[in-house]
Amino acid sequence: MHIILVVHQFGEGRIGGTERYTLNLARGLVEYGQRVTVLTFAEDDSAQAHLVASEIEGFPTLTVAASLLHLDDPVRASYAGDLFKDVLVHVLDEAQPDIVHITHPGNLGLGVIDLCHEQHIPVMATLTDYWAICPTSQLMRVDGDVCPGPVDIGQCARCITNMGPRGTQLRGLVGRLPAWGWRFMLWLSHNGVLAGRGPLRWLSSLRERQDYICGQLDKAGVVFCPGAFQREMLVANGLNAQQLVHAPHGIVDPEGIMRERTASETLRCAYIGPLAEHKGAMLPLLALAQLAPRTDIRLDYWGSIARTPYAQDVQRAIAADDRVQHRGSFKYAQIGDVLAGVDVLIMPSIWYENTPTILYEAFAAGVPVITSDLGGMRELVQAYAGGWLFPAGDVSALARRMAQLADDPDAVAHMSMGMRPVPDFASHLQLVLEAYHTVTGR
Numbered sequence: 001m002h003i004i005l006v007v008h009q010f011g012e013g014r015i016g017g018t019e020r021y022t023l024n025l026a027r028g029l030v031e032y033g034q035r036v037t038v039l040t041f042a043e044d045d046s047a048q049a050h051l052v053a054s055e056i057e058g059f060p061t062l063t064v065a066a067s068l069l070h071l072d073d074p075v076r077a078s079y080a081g082d083l084f085k086d087v088l089v090h091v092l093d094e095a096q097p098d099i100v101h102i103t104h105p106g107n108l109g110l111g112v113i114d115l116c117h118e119q120h121i122p123v124m125a126t127l128t129d130y131w132a133i134c135p136t137s138q139l140m141r142v143d144g145d146v147c148p149g150p151v152d153i154g155q156c157a158r159c160i161t162n163m164g165p166r167g168t169q170l171r172g173l174v175g176r177l178p179a180w181g182w183r184f185m186l187w188l189s190h191n192g193v194l195a196g197r198g199p200l201r202w203l204s205s206l207r208e209r210q211d212y213i214c215g216q217l218d219k220a221g222v223v224f225c226p227g228a229f230q231r232e233m234l235v236a237n238g239l240n241a242q243q244l245v246h247a248p249h250g251i252v253d254p255e256g257i258m259r260e261r262t263a264s265e266t267l268r269c270a271y272i273g274p275l276a277e278h279k280g281a282m283l284p285l286l287a288l289a290q291l292a293p294r295t296d297i298r299l300d301y302w303g304s305i306a307r308t309p310y311a312q313d314v315q316r317a318i319a320a321d322d323r324v325q326h327r328g329s330f331k332y333a334q335i336g337d338v339l340a341g342v343d344v345l346i347m348p349s350i351w352y353e354n355t356p357t358i359l360y361e362a363f364a365a366g367v368p369v370i371t372s373d374l375g376g377m378r379e380l381v382q383a384y385a386g387g388w389l390f391p392a393g394d395v396s397a398l399a400r401r402m403a404q405l406a407d408d409p410d411a412v413a414h415m416s417m418g419m420r421p422v423p424d425f426a427s428h429l430q431l432v433l434e435a436y437h438t439v440t441g442r
Contacts, residue, residue, distance in 0.1 A: 001034050001035065001097075001098035001099060001436070001440070001442065002034075002035045002036075002037070002095065002096070002097045002098050002099075003029060003034055003035065003036050003037075003097060003098065003099045003100075003101055003436075004036075004037050004038075004039050004091075004095060004097040004099070004100045004101070005022055005025060005026055005036060005037070005038050005039065005101050005102075005103055006039045006040070006100060006101070006102040006103065006104075006105075006108060006112060007019065007022045007038065007039075007040050007102075007103045007104045008040070008041060008104040008105070008106030008107040008108065009040055009041060009042065009106075009107065010022060010023075010038050010040040010056060010057075010061060010063075011040070011042065011056055011063075017128065017354075017356065017357050018103060018104045018128040018129070020332070020357060021103060021126065021128055021226075021249055022038065022103045022104075023057055024249070024252055024425050025101075025103065025126075025429070025432065026038065026057075026059050028425065028426070028429040028432075029429075029432075029433075032429075032433065036059055036060075037059070037060050037061070037062060037095060037097070038056065038059050038060070038061040038062070039061075039062045039064070039091060039108070040061060040062070040063050040064070040107075040108075041063065041064050041065070041066075041084075041107035041108050042063050042064075042065050043065070043066070043067060043068055043165060044065045044066065044067060045067055046065060046066050046067055047066070047067055047070075048066065049064055049065070049066035049083055049084045049086070049087045050064075050065055050066070050087065051063070051064060051065070051087055051090070051091065052065050062091055062095075064084050064087050064088070064108060066083060066084070068107075068164070068165040069165060071083070072201070073201050073202045073205055074163075074167070074202060075135070075160060075163075075202040075203075075205040075206050075209070076202065076205035076208075076209075077109070078106075078107075078109065078135060078163060078164075079105070079109050079110060079135075079209055079212060079213060080109045080110065080111045080212065081107075081108045081109025081110065081111040081112065082109075082111060084108055084109070084111075085111060085115070088108070088111070088112050088115055089115055092115055092116065092119055092121065093119075097121060098121070098122075098440060098442070099121070099122050099123075099124065099436055099439065099440060100112065100116050100121055100122070100123045100124075101123075101124045101125070101126070101432075102123065102124070102125040102126070102220075103125075103126045103128065104126075104128055104129075104131065105125070105131060105132075105213075106131055106137065107164075110212070110213060110216035110217070111216075113216045113217075113219050113220060114216075114219075117219060122221050122439040122440055123219065123220045123221060124220055124221050124222050124223070124224075124432075124435060124436070124439065125217060125220045125222075125223045125224070126223070126224040126225075126226070126247075127223060127224070127225055127230070127234065127244075128226060128354060129230075129354055130230065130233065130234075130352070130354075132213050132214075132217065132234055132239060133149050133150055133210065133213075133233065133234060133237040133238070133239070134147070134149070134150065134159075135156065135159065135160045135163045135206075135209070136159055136160070136162050136163055138278060138351045138352075139233070139351065139352055140278055140350070140351040140352075141155055141158070141159055142158050142159055142161070142162065144277075144350065146350070146351060146352060146374065146375075146392075147159075148233075148236075149233065149236060149237035150209070150210055150237065152183075153183055153203075153206060153207060154178070154181070154183040156206055157185075157203065157206060160206065185200065185203055210237070210238055214238050214239055214240070217239060217240070217243070218240055218243065220243070221435065221438065221439035222243070222245055222435040222438070222439065223239075223240075223243050223244050223245065224244075224245050224247040224431070224432070224435075225244050225245065225246055225247065226246075226247060226248055226249050226354055226355045227246075227248075227354045227355040227375075227376045227379060228246050228379055229352065229354075229375045229376050229378070229379045230352075230354045230355075230375075230376060231244050231246050233352070233375075245431070245435075247428055247431050247432075248355060248423050248428065249355070249423070249425055249428040250360055250422050250423030250424050250425050250427065250428060251357060251360045251361055251364060251422065251423075251424070251425055252424070252425045252426075253424075254360075254364040254421065254422050254423075254424055255364070256336065257335060257336040257339065257361055257364040257365045258336065258364065258365055258366060259336050259337060259339070259340035259365065260340070261340055261366070262340075262341075264343065265296070266295075266296050266297065266298050267296060267297045267298070267343055267344065267402070267405055267406040267409070267412070268298050268300070268341060268342055268343040268344070269284065269297060269298065269299045269300070269342070269343065269344050269345075269346055269370075269402065270299070270300045270301070270302060270338075270339075270341075270342040270344075270345055270346065271284050271299070271300075271301050271302070271303075271345075271346050271347075271348075272301075272302045272303055272338070272345065272358055273302075273303045273347075273358065274303050274304055274305075274306055274311075275301070275303070275304075275305055275306060275308075275310065275311035275314040275315070276306065276308075276310065276311070277310045277350075278349065278350060278351050279348070279349050279350075280348030280349050280350045280372065280392075280393070281301075281310075281311075281314050281348075282310075282313065282314050282317065283346075283348040283393070283395055283398060284299055284346045284348060284398065284402075285299070285314065285317040285318065285321065285324065286317075286395045286399075287395050287396075287398040287399035287402055288321060288323060288324065288399070288402070289321065290395065290396065290399040291399055291402065291403055294403070294406070295323065296406050297323060297402060297403075297406050298323055298324075298325075299321075299323060299324045299325075299346075300324075300325055300326075300327055300341075300342070301314075301318060301324070301325070301326040301327065302326075302327050302328070302329070302330060302338055303329055304329045305326070335361050335365075336365060339361065339362060339365035339367050340365070342362075342365075342367050343367070343405075343409075343412055344367065344368055344369065344370055344387075344402075344405060344412060345358070345359075345362045345367050345368070345369045345370070345387075346369070346370045346371070346398070346402075347359065347369055347370070347371040347372070347377060348370075348371070348372055348392075348393075348398065349371075349372055349374070349377060349392075350372065350374075350392050350393050351374070351375075352374050352375025352376060352377075353374070353375055353376040353377050354375070354376045355376050355379070355380060356376065356377065356380070359371070359377065359380045359381070359386065360380070360422045360423075362386070363380075363384045363386045363419050363420075363422050364421075364422050366416045366417075366419065367416070368386055368387040368388070368412060368415040368416055368419065369381065369386055369387035369388075370387055370388050370389075370390060370398065370401050370402070370405075371387060371388075371389060371390075372389070372390065372391075372392035372393075373389035373390060373391055373392060374392045377389075383420070384419055384420045384421075384422060385415075385418050385419055385420055386415070386419050386420075387415060388401055388415075
């Protein structure tokens with residue numbers, strides 16, 4: 001069969017968790033004799049959407065390119081994808097796929113589902129984050145608090161300013177009103193003579209977002225959710241429980257990550273990931289600062305460094321403590337070697353996460369984790385008996401746990417030996433193939 005995988009972004013140097021899932025899925029499908037094309041998006045300066053054909057990570061890739069700035073209604077464009085309709089129709093006409101599998105609806109939107117139905121092409125989806133109920137995908141408000149879902153349109157209006165490039169043009173406008181003011185504006189947007197004009201147009205689109213997404217996903221044959229917590233949140237916010245299938249994706253080669261480990265008298269902690277605020281990148285540094293002048297704890301940072309004020313603050317804090325070092329980024333194939341030099345992984349995210357791949361990898365390598373008592377992080381630690389939880393954002397609690405483990409290395413070894421095996425991606429691939437069979441009869 002010819003399968004098109006639709007993902008919000010895909011490219012060299014842009015392989016995050018969702019992109020890694022898409023890549024693993026593409027490779028697995030090809031191993032089973034299927035033909036795969038990746039359909040994705042990249043921003044450029046063009047007002048008119050156009051198509052760029054290339055090969056990325058060994059797969060034929062069709063990139064829809066356009067500018068996301070200066071749209072009349074950036075909110076609707078972010079979930080319906082009206083701007084790309086003509087290009088997507090052309091892709092489907094030319095490719096004639098047997099299945100379209102959406103692995104992230106961001107950027108290109110869910111309008112592609114209607115286009116597929118017009119051509120009798122089955123559609124499936126995998127939801128790797130909270131995009132279906134949150135414009136920013138993270139369920140984290142601008143003030144840093146986690147969010148239960150789109151229950152307050154006033155809060156949502158303030159959060160859309162973080163909606164990538166599309167949100168920048170709304171930032172100055174949104175900041176002038178408090179949340180209650182946007183709730184009043186929402187009332188005007190569908191009860192007054194100003195309805196559909198100016199900013200009320202995108203505010204109406206924000207109100208309609210949830211119904212549109214639920215309706216579109218109802219047309220998909222199967223919708224996979226990697227996380228059980230994620231599935232609960234999606235159902236609580238209106239998605240069809242009968243359609244959402246909990247399907248952990250695990251990692252491709254769990255056994256291949258394990259390396260021979262050397263003993264150390266120093267507790268070797270690590271943070272692996274971007275220096276981003278929602279990832280809580282500063283928290284391990286603040287915790288370690290509370291433990292000064294202890295020298296029996298080291299902290300290594302691994303990952304890319306963004307050019308943001310927050311990342312620069314983290315870099316300065318790293319440079320100020322001789323127990324800490326940023327070791328830079330590494331290739332994905334080197335994850336086993338990196339984890340071989342780690343006793344405890346710290347994942348201090350302040351948002352729910354879903355099923356972070358790095359936790360699967362740490363468990364497979366025999367590395368226990370200290371992670372936030374939130375969402376998908378709590379889910380995986382409890383499911384695989386893989387470490388310790390601390391209240392999200394609580395620096396003192398994190399510091400106490402680090403000190404305790406430095407004083408009791410046997411606790412680390414005991415946790416490591418008791419961890420449960422993590423799932424292999426091959427099991428997830430079998431579920432996907434079975435779903436393909438169901439929706440196509442092939």
